[in-house]
Amino acid sequence: MHNNKFFILITIITFLFFYTCSTPTLAVAAVNSYDKYIISAKLNVEKLEIQANETIYYTNRHDLGFNELYLHIYPNAPSFKSLGGSIEIRKISIDGKEAKFIVTGEDRTILKIFLPTPLLPSSSIKIEISFKVKIPIKEDRFGYYAGVFALAHWYPIMAVYDERGWNLDPYWDAGESFYFECAYYNITFSVPEGYVMAATGRLDEIKKKAGEWIYKWYTPLPVREFAAAVSKNYEVVSGEASVGRRKVKVYSYYLLGHEVAGEIALNTAIKSIEFYSKYYGEYAYSEFRVVEVYGWFGGMEYPMFVMITSSLYSPQRKTILELVVAHETAHNWWYGMVGNHEGLEPIMDEPFAEYSDTLYFKWVYGEKKFEEIFDLTVRRPYYRFLKIRDKDYPIAWSVFDFGADSQAYFTIVYNKGAMVLRMLNWLMGDAKYFELMHRLQEKYRFKICKLRDFKVEAERVYGASLDWFFNSWVYGSGVPHYSVEAYAKQTGLTYTLHLKVKNAGDPVIALVPVRINTRLTSITVTLWVNGTQGEKEVSLPFEPLTVQVDPNDIVPGEDDNKPVPVKLNIMKAPSVDVALLITIILLSLVDFAGIKKIENRGHKGRK
Ligand SMILES: [Zn+2]
Structure with missing residues (x-):
């Protein structure tokens, strides 16, 4: 009896463990296919500092050995540094042994670690980094402003090694140069008592101690990076999005007094998750957070978490708030679950997010509203740009190609990019276009999808070569009249x-x-x-x-x-009416003759 109870208990515990650790609709990715980050951090709100210890379990998945490893340390970027931001690397250990390192890169945002022994293919190591971050006073994705800490890119994150070698691109202010592999995260983050934290991942628990609240976040499925926001002024509303047979818990964090806009942000995120899940492929995760911060931008995308700038939190700006929330949420499909080098190939996320935010209006409000929004936010800005500049650029350009010309970058990659995707949608028809979106989400989920991969998949679904399309409209430039x-x-x-x-x-x-x-x-x-x-x-x-x-x-x-x-x-x-009249007369004559014949036959028969 006792044993039976014990057995049943074990069975229930085992079931619960596997049930809670797996997502019903998705196969759980093998843990060793992805790196793992474990970070324990403490936020000092007076000093605007984060003290942290980070452990990365990194695997060499390439066919050559590494003598050194590279990580991005973005708090050193000049735009943060000029306003008090920085990162100080205190100590690094590799598999328990202290390792040498230098801070390098053209903008000092690269951490180079010298490995005591080469890291051979298929081998893994444990990297331990102790560091201190200074948070700049800045309305940005990383910065403190008016009681809100926006905390993206604050911890050292592995650079990606690929056919280019190590991707060590500098931080990019207008747009993104980010390029990360998906990984698992376990974050323990201490904030002063009463502070509310929103972040990437599932909120496991909040340990409330005197003077300190400790938030524990983890990711049951891989995510591309970890970002957070902290404020004691946050209010939270939540709801659920239906994704297949699952429910996704959606939270909206807003500042006091912004209740109506906070609710709009929540509902937009819920509808976006439902529509993108239907048209592109299911949202993989179980939680999502849309969070008000102070930014110079409209919004900024992170996995399971998006930042929306405070100036949009007004009922009068409902449409633009919806547009931005729909855009950033779409990035969870394009950049998040399906990744890209955002600097080198912004075409693989921005046009997708931009076109998605207009499609959101079609799916929620209908065709007329979609055309209105598309014209206002996509087509007109591009045509205005062409009139002023009298120059067009390829949508396949990198942020580095556009350089300091951020207006050209935003107009070409976002606006023209969305127009080109809409043209592809029209060319393929809805059935094939959304089949393509599903295919990309299935094949490249938690991976990197390059532009050339996109072309291969597009041609496969379309059933014909799209060389002409990509050469004219993606790699090439020029505007017909x-x-x-x-x-x-x-x-x-x-x-x-x-x-x-x-x-x-x-x-x-x-x-x-x-x-x-x-x-x-x-x-x-x-x-x-x-x-x-x-x-x-x-x-x-x-x-x-x-x-x-x-x-x-x-x-x-x-x-x-x-x-x-x-x-x-x-x-x-003769005009159609005359022709029609003649036809009707002729037909009625034939018909009349036919009836007459039958009648005559009938008469004959009766006779
Ligand atoms: Zn975007």
């Missing part, structure tokens, strides 16, 4: 419409939609414009009255897209 001419001739009841689309802009290749308006309806056909001109003949049962090139502005570039009258032959064919 289309106009259309059309003439028709009538043969019997059929109209043969000849369409000619001229491109007075840059000679890019595109499949261009042309709308044909008849008296009763309109149809859209597509034709190839390769360079300066494209032509097509279309047979129609109705008289075409006017034609419009790219009426919904799918192909980036402003066109002469007002309806253009169709020129008919000199011998004007």
